[in-house]
Amino acid sequence: MGKENLDFDALHLAVKHKKFAPVYVFYGNEEFLIEESIKTVVENAIDDGLREFNFDTVYGNEIDIQGLLSLLLLLPVMSQKRVVVMRNSEKFLNKLSRSKKEKDATLFINYLKKPNPDTILIIVLNEVDSEKEIYKKLFELAEVVELKAPYDWQIPSWIARRVKERGMLPPWKGKEITNEACKLLQAYVGNSLREIDNEITKLFIFTGEKKIIDVEDIKQAVGMSRNFTVFDLQRSIGERNLQLSITIVEKMLQAGEFPPVILTMLTRYFSTLWKLYELRKTEKDPKKLANSLQLSPYHIREYLNQLDKFKESEIKNAFKYLIEADELIKTSPIDSRIVLTQMVYKIVAQNQN
The missing domain is CATH 3.40.50.300 (P-loop containing nucleotide triphosphate hydrolases)
Structure with missing residues (x-):
């Protein structure tokens, strides 16, 4: 073979x-x-x-x-x-x-x-x-x-190609979708290509003659078809997708997620990212990095991709923002949703303005 x-x-x-x-x-x-x-x-x-x-x-x-x-x-x-x-x-x-x-x-x-x-x-x-x-x-x-399923990180580009391909035929000629909308559609629906394709059909009907499918269209036409988890949140933060990260935080809190759990898991995520940053100074082989961190080959690729989006100072700042949020939730009357939303904004948007 x-x-x-x-x-x-x-x-x-x-x-x-x-x-x-x-x-x-x-x-x-x-x-x-x-x-x-x-x-x-x-x-x-x-x-x-x-x-x-x-x-x-x-x-x-x-x-x-x-x-x-x-x-x-x-x-x-x-x-x-x-x-x-x-x-x-x-x-x-x-x-x-x-x-x-x-x-x-x-x-x-x-x-x-x-x-x-x-x-x-x-x-x-x-x-x-x-x-x-x-x-x-x-x-x-x-x-x-x-014919194998795309990896998680390949799904948004698959969505974009699928929309563009279907947008070549009447009555939808010329229809496309934004990158952010692709990511949000994946976050809402998951990785089932059949379910994604069904939602694309709904989106085409919902948007009618509108040429570009955007984030607002996804929110209005698709709705939630799965619950968000902290892993979805850390992935969206790792991709520095601000809008999706804030949406996930809000949906998790609405579903009853406990704020300290979110903070603990995000601290663990950035700890792994920091360890990877240090290890990569002396080791470049993804397999050896995965073994050192006890990660799967798929997850090490995801972490390496996300690490490239953060400078050393930005990872250090993330720990600072996490500690600040933890203290505010424990000691201040400010609503947890506001605290966590501000924290996410500081982590994702730092040095991007």
């Missing part, structure tokens, strides 16, 4: 230009992208009115090699291409591996070597058994598309 795989964007670009592979393998942990990829291939390969005659879905636990080949060798009806999607394909491949009829696996491999150029076969895999020879051959001979 040494061949370089395609991702969703590369597949999308190729099929938009009518460049199809005769056999695809779609696999990964993002079911939404798998379904979107199937839809993209079908819509670009077969005209809408002809799909009933040229599109078939089969299931690996129900079909045998003879039944599959009979579908693959059919001629298109008034179309350049046919598309056959096989779901639960690992069931089919495992049957071939266990079959006492070696010719079944041979027939399948021979088809992969010389596929029907008029038919596009899409093999959807939920699991990959890379030790089995049949999988090795499939990954060697097919066009493999890995």
Whole structure:
């Protein structure tokens, strides 16, 4: 499986230009992208009115090699291409591996070597058994598309691309979204691409002819679909996103979060950031930094990205502002919401005016 795989964007670009592979393998942990990829291939390969005659879905636990080949060798009806999607394909491949009829696996491999150029076969895999020879051959001979969920920090740019792409079509032509709105939409909805896409649809309808979707549109049209946590707050502070950070503080307090808990967790966050600042003076390898701080590879990337947004003096100032807020909450009659909002403002906005 040494061949370089395609991702969703590369597949999308190729099929938009009518460049199809005769056999695809779609696999990964993002079911939404798998379904979107199937839809993209079908819509670009077969005209809408002809799909009933040229599109078939089969299931690996129900079909045998003879039944599959009979579908693959059919001629298109008034179309350049046919598309056959096989779901639960690992069931089919495992049957071939266990079959006492070696010719079944041979027939399948021979088809992969010389596929029907008029038919596009899409093999959807939920699991990959890379030790089995049949999988090795499939990954060697097919066009493999890995469809994995974006990392947390990639979601805002995914939202922006999705809005821009959908904004290329009437009646929404020219519609885009601001960076801050992308971040707020993620904060409200989470990282489920399907849920985000549903909210984008709502936003398009809500904003109508308005070309730019902004933060206010998100607040009015989307609403809250998950509770904020202190981890969302520290991430938004780490990204120096002032508006989102203040929104999160207010929502957390409205939900009954205890202010000392927020202060304790933020102090712990900046302590980790400070340790990373010191360690990075002598160590640049992210893996070793992660081990030293007992962080996952994903989280060390996030912390390193956030560390680049703060100077040494600004991290020191953050501790000062946290201590000030703690003392005010304990000793003064000032409302905790005002204290925490001012603290967040001082941490995020310092030296940015």
